[in-house]
Amino acid sequence: MITSTQHSVSADRPDRLSRLTFGGILRSEWIKLVSLRSTIWCYALIVVVGVGFGVLIALTSPAPTTGAVPDAIQGSTAVQVATLALGFTALASVVLGTLVITGEYGTGMIRSTFAAVPTRLPALFGKIVVFGMTTFVVGLVTIFGTALVTAPMLPGLGVTPDFTDPAYLLALVGGAGYLALVGVFALAIGAIVRHSAGAIASALGVILVLPTVVLILSAITQAEWIQRAAAFLPDAAGSRMFAYTAGEVAAANSLAPWQGLLVLLAWDATLVLVAAVLMKRRDA
Amino acid sequence: MIEARELSKHYGSKKAVDGVSFTVRPGKVTGFLGPNGAGKSTTMRLIVGLDRATSGSVTVNGKPYAAHRAPLSEVGVLLDAKAIHTGRSAVNHLLAVGATHGIGRTRVDEVIGLTGLDSVARKRVGGFSLGMGQRLGIAAALLGDPATLVLDEPVNGLDPEGVMWVRSLARQLASEGRTIFLSSHLMSEMALTADHIIVLGRGRVIADAPVADIVALSGGTLVRVRTPHAARLGELLARTELGTQVQVHPGSSTNEPDVFQVSGLDAARIGELAASAGLALHELTPVAGSLEEAYMSLTQNEVEYHAGGTTSASEGASQ
Secondary structure (H helix, E strand, O other), X not given: OOOOOOOOOOOOOOOOOOOXXXXXXXXXXXXXXXXXXXXXXXXXHHHHHHHHXXXXXXXXXXXXXXXXXXXXXXXXXXXXXXXXXXXXXXXHHHHHHHHHHHHHHHHOHHHHHHHHOOOOHHHXXXXXXXXXXXXXXXXXXXXXXXXXXXXXXXXXXXXXXXXXXXXXXXXXXXXXXXXXXXXXXXXXXXXXXXXXXXXXXXXXXXXXXXXXXXXXXXXXXXXXXXXXXXXXXXXXXXXXHHOOOOOOOOOOOOOOHHHHHHHHHHHHHHHHHHHHHHHHHOOO | OEEEEEEEXXXXXXXXXXXXXXXXOOOOEEEEEOOOOXXXXXXXXXXXXXXXXXXXXXXXXXEOHHHOOOHHHHEXXXXXXXXXXXXXXXXXXXXXXXXXXXXXXXXXXXXXXHOOXXXXXXXXXXXXXXXXXXXHHHHHHHOOOOOEEEEEOOOOOOOHHHHHHHHHHHHHHHHOOOEEEEEEOOHHHHHHHXXXXXXXXXXXXXXXXXXXXXXXXXXXXXXXEXXXXXXXXXXXXXXXXXXXXXEEEEOOOOOOOOEEEEEOOOHHHHHHHHHHOOOOOOEEEEEOOOHHHHXXXXXXXXXXXXXXXXXXXXXXXXX
């Protein structure tokens, strides 16, 4: 069973090429991400639920009763069909984003990670880059896949998706960006909280519960500033990233898609900063 | 080469490591011994920067661990077998750890072969036995072909064959000029593996010497004495040789009140002293001191958790 210990050492110790690099860390995080079942399940769920929901909506929406549908409504309907599932798939992204880091704290893997990357922060940034990019790509595949699959069904609703309309395409890309950034938000919370259950609960609390709480508060108090502030919550701001804005009647308090992107980025950056400071200071 | 200088780690008011200084030299196996809770694991975590020192410093080959360009090639570390994600296969774990340093498939397969993990390499780590987890931890430590190995309780959970394997691996790596630092709470294990021993008790170094010296340090050879005049002889020995470190240990068994053990004096001297006082001896036997006994006597006041809930005076004082 036990192999001889004769060849434990490469003879050429001094001139080996092995060295810690950020490229290597990215590769390591990629291997870690794709070698876990939870990753595969979460991404599969995002694709299946995303496309499935789009098809369901396209098939069950009622046909228009009166004449031709205006262009702005057509565009906005087409975007909605492709992105409606984000309300659910974002939760899978949140759970996965959290597990990417809390799974390591829970199992003790984080000590292997920090032993290999003792300065620690490159490992955190590597996780964010790899998870963020992968989730963005999965989001793109899901949303564009949904748009393509449902395209033949939409004319029944009086809607013809226009794949040359920049506002339409931007909204679809924005949806994928939202999916990735919400996941990174959760990853940062995971790095701060370090326990899976606590981190998932915290992240979902901010994404799902907080908007409702703010809504109730604003309804009770009738305070306008609360309504205005609510637009800057991570989920509310992020959701503007996949709004179809061409010809939209700008509602009061609503951010432009690029503003929504900046607000969500600011949330992510702040949490990542806190996570980085704590990761550097705390014992692993 | 590992150098610790006045290294301390406090958790709140508890001093896990308390002003420890030592040097672990290349080309030797250095054993790190101490009872449970003595601070061995904390010290090892400080070496690779997983815990931040409260004060003092520790360097590996002249630099803090984190300052090296290829940390995995400087120090291979086995902290505990659980530092592995249970949902991943052994081979993917090693590939992921190695990838940070550009260490690829070839070396991963090499360490898998070396640690005898071939048959389980593709299985998920969650189903591993303690021994298999330990082998995987050692495989990960060897990935970077490191000049220094820090292994915390490497034989924990291994079968006798595995224990032998760790022992010969440690010996061989040391003979190649590497620095080998391994901890254990079993002196007998260290006696077979280590050249040099650092004993830690309650966060402090209580001995740092070659294996042979450790035995001598704690009194060396014991002499078993059986006499009907146990009390008088004990008094006499303690009084006569004040300059030496004479210790009289009462008989271990209560139904033998006439037996006790003496350290710090040889059998001939005890016999002469007894004769000059006119005390009859029924037995006078030198007992070769074992490392285990040496260790027990070194750490008897340093044990953090006594069985049976007995608390020593010194323990109460520091808490």
